Amino acid sequence: MNKPAKTAITPTRQQDYPEWYQQVIKGADLAENSPVRGCMVIKPWGYALWENMQRVLDKMFKDTGHQNAYFPLFIPMSFLEKEAQHVEGFAKECAVVTHHRLEPDGKGGLRPAGPLEEPLIVRPTSETIxxxxxxxWIQxxxxxxxxxxxxxxVVRWEMRTRLFLRTAEFLWQEGHTAHATAEEAMEETRKMLEVYADFAERFMAVPVIKGEKTAGERFPGAVITYCIEAMMQDRKALQAGTSHFLGQNFSKAQEIKFQSQSGETEFAWTTSWGVSTRLIGxxxxxHADDDGLVLPPxxxxxxxxxxxxxxDxxxxxxxxxxxxxLRGELMLQRLDDQTIRVDIDDRDLRGGEKKWYHVKRGVPIRLEVGPKDIANQAVFMARRDTGESKSVPRVELVETIGAILEDMQNNLLKRATAxxxxxxxxxxxxxxxxxxxKSENEENSPINGGFAKCHFVSEDAVKPLLDELKVTIRCIPLDGGTTPGKCFLTGKDAAQMAIFAKAY
RNA sequence: CGGAGUGUAGCGCAGUCUGGCUAGCGCAUCUGGUUUGGGACCAGAGGGUCGUAGGUUCAAAUCCUAUCACUCCGACCA
Structure with missing residues (x-):
């Protein structure tokens, strides 16, 4: 009926970027909005992606000496009250459990009963518990x-939510470490930042800038917050991971004390670090384009x-x-240390429909095999990243599949970096x-400038301008952030340089 | 929490102003057929307490009152 659209996703990025984002998620069947306000349902394809991220990150954490454990979902309200800045930072977005029972309300419905002595908070983060x-544990x-x-x-009661980028409930990992010295805790904080940056670039093919947050953007209760910042295709910044040096703020509030080698009682130095399902966003x-998702191999x-x-x-x-x-042969090949994951789609669907289904889901390589290919001992191969498609001898394909996937991985990173x-x-x-x-076409598809590297005298000095333009200080980059220069606004001598951008 | 808007089939909507036959349309689904190296076509079928509660009326998706939910724009944020 309808003639095939030029692109699998409408609107295109150019036409309406936010709507395009939603449509890519829908087209790839990654997730959907749930009946619960602000919460998403992660569907199998999206969850499989998350599981792959988890698997890689988990190994990186273990390789750097960490162990997994599990702490409660609920936090007594009094725990949260202990660290003043921390309370202030999260109080406005906490879900609170006040009852432990339901009873009939006499009108055919239910009402909460059994009030709790002390309300419980659904964790927005777990530093306190x-x-x-x-x-x-520490003596x-x-x-x-x-x-x-x-x-x-974790749950953070956000007003405005967007799938993966900001949802009321999201999945994440949170590392929490305690150390005897500030130096050691700092080393840990920086080490985990490196792990995140390495993961983003090597696995997600997302180039990131490592930096330090200014005081105004710091994690509530942290002494130093490091972050990795990535640029999206609409040129807005997205904070993709954070690593916090908490100093002794939490240990003093919570009495995390130990006896040192010399017999003194000292407060421990703590860190915390996390990445979330936001990485999927x-x-x-x-990487996604106007035909849908593009996945790094x-x-x-x-x-x-x-x-x-x-x-027939x-x-x-x-x-x-x-x-x-063919699948059997391909599965013996490798991409790094992973075996090649191969599916055969033998569903009773028309060829075109099937093709677009996998295009929208971002599968790196599509192979079409029919009688003609068999006769030639060949397969028809299409690459998702470049759209290139051609007939390839079967033997050659099997031999080079690992290299092709690696090439795609590198290509995606190169493209995003450029x-x-x-x-x-x-x-x-x-x-x-x-x-x-200044947005180029404000009505439907704002192009948001990009990253501006500017020297500035202080956060306060630039705040009015930033508020006016809806620009934020993303970070003081570790690379070059502390070389002196002239403030872009006041012209005065400035000791620091930051990345400025509009942000998610 | 301020401003605006929307609730009708799985999804997207028309119908509401001006009350009136059995509540429609597109997509999707199912069946049969023709097709099949590219998002098919033809024929048929299934699917609705019109957000909820009350009121007005011979008659309510439509008018009135209340209420709930959601979306968008602000303020706030991984």
């Missing part, structure tokens, strides 16, 4: 360091999908046998700053 445990310097991670869900907005739930093509049952048997043996670098500029005066962040 984990700290309380550490206070018990001596011999008990340190404690290096623990937990995979969990980062992945989408970095190292995280793709499926590397290769084979689509058998046949007319005789052909079907022949083609399927060929596909299965995009970011093209839209990163050094700005030295207010005029240029203003015009850089």
């Amino acid at each position: 984990i700290g309380a445990c550490y206070a018990k 001596s310097y011999r008990d340190l360091p404690i290096l623990i991670n937990q995979w969990a869900n 980062a992945l989408i907005m970095t 190292r995280l793709a739930p499926s590397h290769v999908v084979i689509m058998p093509i046949y007319r 049952d005789t052909q079907r048997a022949e083609v399927l046998a060929y596909c299965k043996s 995009m970011r670098d093209e839209n990163t500029v050094t700005i030295t005066n207010e005029q240029d700053f203003r015009s850089f962040f």
Whole structure:
């Protein structure tokens, strides 16, 4: 009926970026909004992607000496009250449990009953509950360091939500460590930042800038917050991970004390660090195109999908046998240390429909196998990243599949890095700053400038301008952030340089 | 919490102003057929307490009152 759209996703990125984002998620069947306000249902394809992220990160955590544990979902309200800044930061977005029972309300419905003595908070993050445990576990310097991670869900009652980027409940990992010295805790904080940056670039193919948050953007209760910042295709920044040096703020509030080698009682130095399902949002907005999701091979739930093509049952048997043996050969190949993941899609669907289904889901390589290919001992191969498609001898495909996937992985990173670098500029005066962040086509698809590298005297000095333009200080980059220069706004001497951008 | 808007089939909507036959349309689903190296076509079928509660009326998706939910724009944020 309808003639095929030019792109699998409408609208395109150019036409309406936020709507495009939603449509990519829908088209790829990653997740959907749930009946519960602000909460999402992560569907199998999206969850498989998350599981792959988890698997890789979990290994990286273990390789750096961490162990997994699990702490309660509920936190007594009094725990949260202990660290003043922490309370202030999270109080406005906490879900509170006040009752432990339901009873009939006499009108056919239910009402809460059995009020709790002390309300429980559904964890927005677990520093306080984990700290309380550490206070018990730690007596001596011999008990340190404690290096623990937990995979969990947390709840932050956000007003405006968007799938993966900001939802009321989200999945994440949170590392919590305690150390005998500040130096050691700092080293841990920086080490985990490196782990995140490494993961983002090597596995997600998302280039990131490592930096330090300014006081205004810091995690509530932290002394230093490090972050990795990525640029999305609409040139907005997305914070993709954070690593906090908490100093002794939490240990003092929670009495995490130990006896040092010299016999003194000292407060421990703690850190925390986390990444969440938001990474999926980062992945989408970095690589997806107007035909839908594009997955980096190292995280793709499926590397290769084979689509058998046949007319009748005789052909079907022949083609399927060929596909299965092909799959067997491909699965013996490797991408790094992973075996190649291959699916055969033999559903009773038309070829075109099937093709677009996998395009929208971002499967890196599509193979089509029909009688003609069998006759030539070949397969028809299409790459999701470049759209390139051609017939390839079967033997050659099997030999090179690992290299092709690796090439795709590298290609995605290169493409994303080029995009970011093209839209990163050094700005030295207010005029240029203003015009850089003025949207080009404001109505439906704001293009949001990009990353501006600017020297500035202080957060307070630039705040009015930033508020006006809806720009934020993303971070003081570890690379070059402390070289002196002239403030772009006041022209005065400035000791620091930051990345400025509009942000998610 | 301020401003605006929307609730009708799985999804997207029309119908509401001006009350009136059995509540429609597109997509999706199912069945049969023709097709099949590219998001098919033809024929048929299933699927609705019109957000909820009350009121007005011979008659309510439509008018009135109340209420709930959601969306968008602000303020707030991984």
